[in-house]
Amino acid sequence: MILKVDGKIPREILERLIKKLEEDLNVEVYPTVGKDFTILGLVGDTSVIDIKHVSSFEYVVDVQRIQDPFKRAGRHFKPEDSIIEVGGKVKIGGKDLVMMAGPCSVESEEQLLTIAKAVKKAGANMLRGGVVKPRTSPYAFQGMGMEGIKLMKKAKEETGLPIVCEVMSIEQLHEFGPHLDMIQLGARNMQNFDLLKEVGKTNIPVLLKRGLSATIEEWLMSAEYIMAGGNENVVLCERGIRTYETAYRNVLDLNAVPMLKSKTHLPIVVDPAHGTGKWWMVKDLANAGVAVGAHGLMVEVHHKPEEAFSDGPQSLKPEKFEELMTEVQKVAEIFGKKFF
Amino acid sequence: MILKVDGKIPREILERLIKKLEEDLNVEVYPTVGKDFTILGLVGDTSVIDIKHVSSFEYVVDVQRIQDPFKRAGRHFKPEDSIIEVGGKVKIGGKDLVMMAGPCSVESEEQLLTIAKAVKKAGANMLRGGVVKPRTSPYAFQGMGMEGIKLMKKAKEETGLPIVCEVMSIEQLHEFGPHLDMIQLGARNMQNFDLLKEVGKTNIPVLLKRGLSATIEEWLMSAEYIMAGGNENVVLCERGIRTYETAYRNVLDLNAVPMLKSKTHLPIVVDPAHGTGKWWMVKDLANAGVAVGAHGLMVEVHHKPEEAFSDGPQSLKPEKFEELMTEVQKVAEIFGKKFF
Amino acid sequence: MILKVDGKIPREILERLIKKLEEDLNVEVYPTVGKDFTILGLVGDTSVIDIKHVSSFEYVVDVQRIQDPFKRAGRHFKPEDSIIEVGGKVKIGGKDLVMMAGPCSVESEEQLLTIAKAVKKAGANMLRGGVVKPRTSPYAFQGMGMEGIKLMKKAKEETGLPIVCEVMSIEQLHEFGPHLDMIQLGARNMQNFDLLKEVGKTNIPVLLKRGLSATIEEWLMSAEYIMAGGNENVVLCERGIRTYETAYRNVLDLNAVPMLKSKTHLPIVVDPAHGTGKWWMVKDLANAGVAVGAHGLMVEVHHKPEEAFSDGPQSLKPEKFEELMTEVQKVAEIFGKKFF
Amino acid sequence: MILKVDGKIPREILERLIKKLEEDLNVEVYPTVGKDFTILGLVGDTSVIDIKHVSSFEYVVDVQRIQDPFKRAGRHFKPEDSIIEVGGKVKIGGKDLVMMAGPCSVESEEQLLTIAKAVKKAGANMLRGGVVKPRTSPYAFQGMGMEGIKLMKKAKEETGLPIVCEVMSIEQLHEFGPHLDMIQLGARNMQNFDLLKEVGKTNIPVLLKRGLSATIEEWLMSAEYIMAGGNENVVLCERGIRTYETAYRNVLDLNAVPMLKSKTHLPIVVDPAHGTGKWWMVKDLANAGVAVGAHGLMVEVHHKPEEAFSDGPQSLKPEKFEELMTEVQKVAEIFGKKFF
Known part of the structure; x- marks a missing residue:
């Protein structure tokens, strides 16, 4: 950690500050005196230091981290890739890619089973489906709740696909x-x-979606929250960020994939449906997601998108999903990977 | 609501679509046929229509709202300004302005009482103080919890200031x-x-802060969630939005104040501490907040910011807070308002 | 074009407004009267109407375009893909992909020829190199100017690669x-x-990079400026947009590729070097760019990046560029394309 | 300047790097060795060092500036406020505030003189008016050019107001x-x-507007470009930044005012018309601009906004402008300032 200190700091206050830092934070402090500023380099485990706390000292103008603030989520902490096992079948994080597909919302048994069978047939290896929906409007469909969970379990029985719900x-x-x-x-x-x-206290695998305007660092700190509690089964999901552009719902940030791979050992899944908000863009971005190195994809499928209770505009019809699977498989093969 | 429909839509499908819209959504539909597109104007109560649902119909290229999607929060629903009473004393939303001041985090009895008395003396009419903190890092101070609530109540007894906690x-x-x-x-x-x-089921006044990258519409929809449950005591708090600029923590969006006043009857409070992240910018932006027409301010005060457990860099010392109060009072007077 | 008009508009003013719109703008106007608002649908060639002009009429609350404001750049104007010929050799926009590679800045004959030969050998079909640089600082290297152009021509003679300079x-x-x-x-x-x-008055092919925070629409309007002057040889280049994320220099917006393909017939090239700012991310994003459907790539190559006069951190060494070429070729093949 | 170097760097390469930095950049280098990283503190005049150049050395992971990269524009270079004289009359930067008012575009003699007299009467001390317009569309009104300049000079003769044109x-x-x-x-x-x-080679006072998504640092570097050429008469103009919010055209960034005042001696003017895009928000934000400490305002006025050739929606009618002047004068007085 680097503290930029105003060069006007009196000598005895600087000395007191250094002493305080060394005692309170259990670090060694190395000063470099420049013309307008003095730089204090803090050596030791600075990942747990609160940047805001240190910023408040008088004469401290700025504080920069050198070490990433996350530990368990960090690649320096665990250099090899994590592989997260889901439902005793699917392994996320290695050469085998995951395809989580299904409707945005669970709406009925007929709807869910139709879609579940279709995505299974096309090659998906996990079934997604929302039973509670974070809807902007209190007047919009809020999800089937526990009734939907039962349907998801039924769909699992029929297809064998492990299930993921928000x-x-x-x-x-x-x-x-x-x-x-x-x-x-x-x-x-x-x-x-x-x-x-609370999720950290369980050992259920977690798909942690990126916040609408979350930085890479904040996202990894949220993973750290879960891991600090003991649950290390975290998979990250890039789903688009909010920008000034209004031509699409979000901007899918594929830069995040290689950046995350350099910073964390956790697997990364890409969601091109939310990342674009338009079904006709999903296949192209799915291909890009595999090409950029993601460990899997999450895609919304609906057999009658115009009757969907939520996110119809970004759902693929089953036949389009099949086309997508065919293409992404080919892209995966180039990189020695496959959807198993 | 306006639906932009691809001009290539076959006549009978267009007719079926119009019929379906009229029946399902209980609206009247008026088509306007252009060269490349047909426009369908939906007349009726469209505020409850789910834009995503309508967007999914085949040939529908785009959907635009004409009516705002919020009802209870909207000024068209209730034209006169709402005045929210807090603690039987403070009225937020009229000519009297509110000043909520206090530490970011409650840390100890000595700390809280010192600050509470100082802000009371300087003219604050509400006491703020966090007992649980949404910290990015799991390793940072997470707040005193119920212990802190007790201290807040004690500070209320000693100063008479109504209290607000997250x-x-x-x-x-x-x-x-x-x-x-x-x-x-x-x-x-x-x-x-x-x-x-759940907050909507109570009748406790609520200070609803804007999300880091929430639009005005999303923010008002969140107010609507609370109000739809029956709790109409909602005060909005602008606290800065996330942008590309890194010179400050956030950009305080003062455009939001007149825009909100045109759209909603709910009062608006401005938080220049989070909106800037730097204590030396707080006074200038507080002045601007009053000048732009806000119904009050929220400011962080700490007698020893360099020892604060959170957000020290944006906390004012009591003497700086007094200066701020003196200036904002003068600005308020110009507009016929006062901090009572 | 849709005008949202305040429902409180007096009848005779509404009639006058409609008449004025029909006469001034040469369109037909179809009104739809709702509860709070009246909607005016404008039918005719609205692409040339100035949205700000129409927004200024009294009682007009909002104006929405239905038709895109660009003409010559629009796919509705010219449905088939444009293919832009460069240097009598390279064709951008079809099944053959373009790879523009070379140094960020031209620095010396030795540097340029070394790099030019290396990229030619690896399979690039165009040579890039800056001789004037838009540098944030007036104290940074500003480019070789005409001297650099001469070196580029020499490099062209030696390698046969067509050249592109800013x-x-x-x-x-x-x-x-x-x-x-x-x-x-x-x-x-x-x-x-x-x-x-001025560029529109020439017939030189143009690579038009997207502005740091330009929308898709603004970008196409800039292409329209050039095309309106008579120069239809425009290629668009996505090079990353500015967001709140600081982990990389920009966010490469690959959503732009399918969106542009739906709106315009012009070819699109992706620049993963500026889109990330980090050399070690370039290959992954280049793969993604081809997978998402771009018509080519632009990549910075430098044999000694640590001595580069500009943008060293995002330049690939020749051996890394060769690896990249090998991979992107494979991705291209899947989609029936090739770098010729 | 701080270089974060990968701790895996071999000792002899580190030594060579330090030597090279000291020789090439004329600085002293102080290393601090941490667990995972070594920090190099560069002491000397680092404002002219190109951050990208230094970032390219092998093993260098990150580079942070400690010193601002601008010199002539910086307050450390010239601590007292600059006062820029315009037209031998107006002084921008001190206790007297400037009000630049007038039409967005010069359209005709009648239009310009009517508006010029109105703003003069209401208390403006400079006349603005565009004769060339940066229009998104090539089909929109592009300005009167030299004809407009002549009209501006005529308006100056009649009103005595100094004139500013883009x-x-x-x-x-x-x-x-x-x-x-x-x-x-x-x-x-x-x-x-x-x-x-080129502007730097003249000595004409310049109003330098902030780019749509320019950082404070980039903006000051652009001022530096002008000043480096010898023209020190630069006034900065905050005119709103681009964000994700679509409820208004831009977000007026008033945080910029105190931040700029801490970093530069140059005066700052606020443009609430472009900053909001809506005439009915202009007065509130003008008040806020004065309250936050700006040295002046720029406002668009049009006597018939619905007939304006550009930016009608954000132009005030003369009577609204008078109201604005009355209010901003009162706000100014509180801070011991006046529009003279």
Whole structure:
């Protein structure tokens, strides 16, 4: 950690500051005296130091981290790739890619089973489906709840696909969690810290979506929250970020994939449906997601998108999903990977 | 609501679509046929229509709202300004301005009482103080919890100031809520919809902070969630938005104040501390906040910012806070307002 | 075009407004009367209507385009893909992909020829190299100017590769243009309208980079400026947009590729070097760029990046560039394309 | 300047790097060896070092500036506020505030004189008016050119107000410049470096608008370009930045005012018309601009905004402008300032 200190600091205050830093933070401090500023280099385990705390000292103008603030999530902590096992079948993080497909919302048994069978047939290896929906409007469909979980379990029985559903609160975590192979934490809950802590106490695999305008560092700190509690089964999901551009719903940030791979050992999945908001862009971005090195994809499929209760505009029809699977498989092969 | 439909739509499908819209959504549909596109104007109560649902119909290229999607929060629904009463004393939304001041985090009795008395003396009319903190890092100070609530109540007894504290979960809402004059929902929880719904079932006044990258519309939809449940005591708090600029923590969006006043009857408070992240910028932006027409301010004060457990860099010392109060009072007077 | 008009508009003013619109703008106007608002649908050639002009009429609350504001650049104007020929050899826009590679800045004959031969050998089909540089600091290297153009021509003679260089002003356009196979307009000049107009008077192929925070629509309007002058040889280059994320220099917006392909017939090239700012991310994003459907790539190569006068951190060494070529070729083949 | 170097760097390469830095850059280098990284502190005049150059050395992971990269524009270079004299009358930068008012575009003699007299009467002390317009569309009104300059001079004769007009190219600078009291460089030209250099060779006062998504640092570097050429008469103009919010045209960034005042001695003017894009928001933000400490305002006024050739939606009618002047004067007085 680097502290930029105003050069006007009196000598005795500088000495007192250095002493305080060394004692309070258990680090060694190396000063470099420049013309207008003095630089203090802090050596030791600075990942747990609160940058805001250190910024408040008088004469301290700026503080920069040198070490990433996450530990368990960091590649320096665990150099080899993590492989997260889901439902005793799917392994996320290695050469085998995961395809999580299914409807945005679970709406009925007929709807879910139709779609589940279609995605299974096309080559998906996990089934997604929302039973509670973070809807902007209180007047929009809010999801089937526990009734939907039962349908997801039924679909699992029929297809053999492990299932992933979003949970939005601690209560839902406890209610739905035991029935699921993986839980999803949505973009709007990426910094719901109480929920993250509670998830950390379980050992259920987690798909942690990036917040709408979360930085890479904040995202990894949210993973750290879960891992600090003991649950190391975290998979990251890039789903587009908010920018000034209005031509699409979000901008899918594929830069995030290689950057994350350099910083963390956790696997990364790409969601081109939310990342674009338009079904006719999904296949192209899915191909790009595999080409850039993601460990898997999440795609929304609906057999009647115009009747979908949510996110119809970004859902693929089953026949389009099949086309997508055919193409992404070919891209994967180039890189020695496959959807198994 | 306006639907932009591809001009290539066959006549009978267009007719079926219009019929379906009229029946399902209980609206009248008026088509305008252009060269490349046909426009369908939907007349009726379109505020409850789900834009994503309508976007999914085949040939529908784009959907634009004409009516705002919020009802209870909207000025068209209630033209006169709402005035929210807090703690039987403070009225937010009229000519009297509110100043919520206090430490970012409650740290100890000595700390809280010192600061509470100082802000009271300088003219604040509400006391703020966090007992649970949404910290990016799991290793940072997480707040005193219920112990802190007790200290806040003690500070209220000694100063007479109504108190406001953040709650981050449904559990905390039920635990802390009954002891508070106002609850704060933080930026990271603006779209924690389950929490919003639960807050809607109480009648405790709520300070609803804008999300880090929330649009005006999303923010008002979150207010709508609370109001739809029956709790109409919502005060909005602008606290800066996330942009590309790194010279400050956030960009305080003062455009939001007149825009909100045109769209909603709810009061608006400005938080220049989070909006800048730097204590030496707070006074200037507080002045601007009053000048632009806000109904009040929220400011962080700490007698020893360099020892603060959180957000020290943006906390004012009591003497600086006094200066701020003197200036903002003068600005308020010009507009016929006062901090009472 | 859709005008949202306040429902409180008096009947005779509404009639006058409609008449004025029909006469001034040569369109037909179809009103739809709702509860709070009246909608006016304008039918005719609205692409040339100035949205700001129409927005200024009293009672007009909002104006939305239905038709895209560009004409010559639009796919509705010319449905089939444009293929731009460069240097009598390279064709951009079809099944053959273009690879423009070379140093960020031309620094010396030895440097340029070394790199030119290396990229030619690895399979590049165009040579890039800056002789004037848009540098943030007036104290940074500003480029070799005409001296550099001569070196580029020499490199062309030795390798046979057509050459592309940036021009930053009308003067440079006239000085450098006649020597070049293609000119590049940089991100900072995307809305240098006087320069765009002047480029429109030539028939030199243009690589038009997206502005740092330009929307898709603004970008296509800049292409329109050039095309309106008579120069239809425009190639678009996505080079990353500015967001709140600081982990990389920009966010490469690959969503732009399919979106542009739906709106325009012009070819699109992706620049993963500027889009990331980090050499070790370039290959992954180059693969993604081809997978998402771009018509080519632009990549910076330097044999001694640590001695480069500009953008060293995002330049590949020749051996890394060879690896990249090998991989992107394989990705291209899947989609029936090749770098010829 | 701080270099973060990978701890895996071999000892002899580290030593060579330090030697090279000291020799090439004329600085002293102080290393601090941490667990995973070594920090090199560079002491000396680092403001002219190219951050990209230094970033390219092998093993260098990151580079951070400690010293701001601007010199002449920096407050450390000239601690006292600069006061820029315009037209022998107006002084920008001290206790007297400037109000630049007038139409967005000069359209006719009748239009300009009517507006010029109205703003003069209401208390404006400079006249603005565009004769060339940076229009997104090639089909929109492009300005009157030299004809407009003549009208501006006539309006100056009649009202005595110094005049400011935008120039968009070097050619226009030479054509219009000698007739103007101040030239404006628009947001889209903030990084038109060739134009900046040419302006630097004159001594005409310059109003330098912030780019649509320019950082504070980039903006000051553009001022530095002009000043490096010898023209120190630079006034900065905050005119709103681009964000994700679509409720208004831009977000006026008033944080910029105190931040700029800490970093530079140059005066700052606020433009609430472009900063909001809506005439009914202008007065509130003008008040905020004065309250936050700006040295003046720029406002668009039009007597018939619905007939304006550009930016009608953000132009005030003369009677609204008078109201604005009355209010901003009162706000100014509180801070011991006045519009003279």
